[in-house]
Amino acid sequence: MTVEQRKPPRNLNLRLRRALGGRAGWGGFVAQLAFVAFLAWLGYEIYSNAQANLQSQRIATGFGFMQNTAGFAVSQALIPYQESDSYTRVFVVGLLNTLLVSVIGIIFATVLGFIVGLGRLSPNWLMSRLAGGYVELIRNLPLLFQILFWYLAVLATLPAPRQSVSLFGMFFLNNRGVIVPKPIGEAGFEPFLFALLTAILGSIALGVVARRRLFATGQRLKVWPFVLGMLFGLPLVSVLIFGKPVSFEMPVLRGFNFASGSRLIPEFVALLIALSTYTAAFIAEIVRAGVLSVHKGQMEAGASLGLSRGAALRLIVVPQALRVILPPLTNQYLNLTKNSSLAVAIGYPDLVSVFAGTTLSQTGQAIEIIAITMGVYLLISLVTSAIMNFYNWRISRSLAR
Amino acid sequence: MxxxxxxxxxxxxxxxxxxxxxxxxxxxxxxxxxxxxxxxxxxxxxxxxxxxxxxxxxxxxxxxxxxxxxxxxxxxxxxxxxxxxxxxxxxxxxxxxxxxxxxxxxxxxxxxxxxxxxxxxxxxGQGFMVRKSLNIDSALKLDSASACVQTGTTNEQNLADYFKANKMKYEVIAFATADETLKAYEAGRCDTFTSDVSQVYAERLKLAKPEDHIVLPEVISKExxxxxxxxxxxxxxxxxxxxxxxxxxxxxxxxxxxxxxxxxxxxxxxxxxxxxxxxxxxxxxxxxxxxxxxxxxxxxxxxxxxxxxxxxxxxxxxxxxxxxxxxxxxxxxxxxxx
Missing domain, CATH: 3.40.190.10 (Periplasmic binding protein-like II)
Incomplete structure (x- = not known):
């Protein structure tokens, strides 16, 4: 019995009509065109109105202000910055601070979220209740209060600089942050870095070879002595030949604060803790849902193969759960990045604080600055989504094979 | 909001x-x-x-x-x-x-x-408030201090100008509202709270112990x-x-x-x-x-x-x-x- 396949008509005109107008045909196409034209007109009208209103109110417009001198200081800058730099530089400094707290926050939140999410599924009564309690407590409190809590609570318990908690006279903890010795690159720095990099790449290559051998022949190669040897041996050889890679500048108390050394400011730490613990609570639920979506027979099959619970989770369940986990996980990453704009409440110099805050109030060019800031957040979010979608695509593909 | x-x-x-x-x-x-x-x-x-x-x-x-x-x-x-x-x-x-x-x-x-x-x-004009326990009597002794300031004011730039003119180092932490600025100062994050002098006096009254804080004599700007x-x-x-x-x-x-x-x-x-x-x-x-x-x-x-x-x-x-x-x-x- 053969069923004749229904083939779409070959008529190009008809196909084009279907594609553009859907079922409604050419009429639908015209309606869509009119709608797009209406949107374009609306956009143009808003733009030209704003332009005309600003002009009639004599409010300055344009992006020329970006070259002007900023004239204010910023408490944390990843690139060299001083008061005489331009607003463009302020923008970059703020953007980097936002990215820094977002990226580290995403890493912490993911690790913590997976631990809590898997912990909640644990057969251990205490562990699952603890994880459950954490999720319910953290995700039900407003984030802004958590940020303020971490900031003010932590600040209140820390001592003033002169009464710093000190570790070996090298690490200091006080209400100005954590101060550590500052590494300064020496002559041997580049060879050292090169040696370390070679060792890491070599170890990875060795791992891949061992894995291939395992899959092909079932033989397990003993690689760890070689890996250890490379990771320690190569850098050591580099130090012996080229001299020490770094020297450390010790923190010294001068005046009110520590003058030298590197410092982690409390605003950063508070924001990082608040963002990662808050987002971790949501990620934990996503992970739990993802794991539960995998049929329990998979876990039992793992157990019957003699795998431990951890190994069965890691090797069988989580890879399948990832497909369900990734899309909502992307949402959480985007949320964390956008939530980092609450930093302004505790004075962390992120993009919103230094650019959409201080720069805006000094120049008064609200429309331009808000537009740039919104554009940047949009861009960060789209890039994050693209990366996650790519990862998701790869995982789905490998599972489908 | x-x-x-x-x-x-x-x-x-x-x-x-x-x-x-x-x-x-x-x-x-x-x-x-x-x-x-x-x-x-x-x-x-x-x-x-x-x-x-x-x-x-x-x-x-x-x-x-x-x-x-x-x-x-x-x-x-x-x-x-x-x-x-x-x-x-x-x-x-x-x-x-x-x-x-x-x-x-x-x-x-x-x-x-x-x-x-x-x-x-x-x-x-802009002035500074500090803790009495710091034992300083002049803004010129604020070298290396941390300053809490409210963002969106003229104070941020004044601060930069003043410390630069007097060749002093400093750290500035800028907050969105006056209340948050004061709270951070009270929690010890900053050595000095800076704003227009009238505002410094007014905010000082909101502190738990106003008598532990003094306003320094320097007025560093025209406001x-x-x-x-x-x-x-x-x-x-x-x-x-x-x-x-x-x-x-x-x-x-x-x-x-x-x-x-x-x-x-x-x-x-x-x-x-x-x-x-x-x-x-x-x-x-x-x-x-x-x-x-x-x-x-x-x-x-x-x-x-x-x-x-x-x-x-x-x-x-x-x-x-x-x-x-x-x-x-x-x-x-x-x-x-x-």
Whole structure:
């Protein structure tokens, strides 16, 4: 019995009509065109109105202000910055601070979220209740209060600089942050870095070879002595030949604060803790849902193969759960990045604080600055989504094979 | 919240019919029947709600005086609390009619924002508060200090200028609101809290133990605090300016809240012109003849308002200093009413 396949008509005109107008045909196409034209007109009208209103109110417009001198200081800058730099530089400094707290926050939140999410599924009564309690407590409190809590609570318990908690006279903890010795690159720095990099790449290559051998022949190669040897041996050889890679500048108390050394400011730490613990609570639920979506027979099959619970989770369940986990996980990453704009409440110099805050109030060019800031957040979010979608695509593909 | 309102105002600004100019503020206010006045979230002495929810302060008095001359009722005011960052946008978009919120008059604000500054109702300067336990008596000893400051003010730049000029290192932490700035200072994050001196005194009273903190003698900047209106409405600007000048002239002429009825019978030409018993100067402003009488009956003269809100008669107890009348050693000087 053969069923004749229904083939779409070959008529190009008809196909084009279907594609553009859907079922409604050419009429639908015209309606869509009119709608797009209406949107374009609306956009143009808003733009030209704003332009005309600003002009009639004599409010300055344009992006020329970006070259002007900023004239204010910023408490944390990843690139060299001083008061005489331009607003463009302020923008970059703020953007980097936002990215820094977002990226580290995403890493912490993911690790913590997976631990809590898997912990909640644990057969251990205490562990699952603890994880459950954490999720319910953290995700039900407003984030802004958590940020303020971490900031003010932590600040209140820390001592003033002169009464710093000190570790070996090298690490200091006080209400100005954590101060550590500052590494300064020496002559041997580049060879050292090169040696370390070679060792890491070599170890990875060795791992891949061992894995291939395992899959092909079932033989397990003993690689760890070689890996250890490379990771320690190569850098050591580099130090012996080229001299020490770094020297450390010790923190010294001068005046009110520590003058030298590197410092982690409390605003950063508070924001990082608040963002990662808050987002971790949501990620934990996503992970739990993802794991539960995998049929329990998979876990039992793992157990019957003699795998431990951890190994069965890691090797069988989580890879399948990832497909369900990734899309909502992307949402959480985007949320964390956008939530980092609450930093302004505790004075962390992120993009919103230094650019959409201080720069805006000094120049008064609200429309331009808000537009740039919104554009940047949009861009960060789209890039994050693209990366996650790519990862998701790869995982789905490998599972489908 | 705050950001949402800012974006909203921007959206409103972008979608208003082209060519809308806020020309006739006087007419708008009269038609609406209330004056919309931009103030702080609560700065004792300048604009703060008291325990019964009534707004009081030097800046609030000016709003009440304007409402008294325009609407003949000092209670018909809608006070709109604004952060330092959002204040200009609120005025530009027409959300408020006048900004009376300890705002420093600077060239760029006057030219770039589409705004005009009225009269200076308080001459201020930036100062520093520190803990007594630090044992310092001068801002020049603040080298390497951390400073807490409110963002959206002129204070951030002043701070940078001052430390640079004196070759001192510092760290600045900028917060969105005055309350958060003060909390961080109190928690020990900063060695010094810096703002306009009047504000430093006012915020100091909010600390758990105000007596543990001192205000350093240095004043590092000029901060003429003035009312602000939109550019392009000259009549409204005149009314705002002359409301303050009437208060200053009243003090100069010895007209007070108590004796104003008596003064109406005075035969001194200057007093007669001020109180409208002679001539029609008030009408020239677009107001009534008795405009100045209404002002003085509502809030008193400038000296009375100063004493009641920030001076000797208040908790702040700030010396008049620069804000004394010009003939008493200060620089409060009002053009003559004639």
């Amino acid at each position: 705050k950001r949402a309102s800012l974006v909203l105002t921007l959206a409103v600004a972008a979608t208003l019919p082209a060519g809308t100019v806020f020309a006739q503020t006087l007419k708008t206010v009269k038609d609406r029947g209330t004056l919309s006045c931009g103030v702080t979230h609560g700065l004792p002495g300048f604009s703060a709600p008291d325990d019964k929810g009534n707004w009081t302060g030097l800046d609030v008095d000016l709003c009440r005086a304007i409402a008294a001359v325009v609407l003949n009722d000092p209670t018909k005011i809608k006070f709109v609390p604004l952060s330092a960052k959002d204040r200009f946008t609120a005025l530009q978009s027409g959300e408020i009619d006048v900004l009376s919120r300890n705002t420093t008059w600077t060239l760029s604000r006057d030219t770039q924002l589409g705004l005009n500054f009225g009269a200076v109702n308080y001459y201020d 003429p605090l003035a009312t602000v209106v939109r550019h392009g409405d000259d009549q409204w600007l005149d009314i705002i300016k002359w409301t303050h000048y009437a208060m200053v002239n009243a003090e100069e002429l010895g007209v007070t809240q108590k004796n104003v009825d008596e003064m109406m019978k005075s035969d001194k030409p200057e007093v007669k012109r001020l109180l409208g018993t002679d001539g029609n100067l008030g009408e020239q402003l677009g107001l009534t003849k008795d405009w100045a009488v209404r002002i003085v009956k509502t809030v008193g003269n400038y000296g009375e308002s100063f004493d009641r809100n920030v001076g000797a008669g208040s908790k702040l107890n700030i010396a008049r200093g620069l804000n004394r009348l010009w003939n008493q050693g200060g620089i409060q000087y009002a053009p003559p009413i004639r």
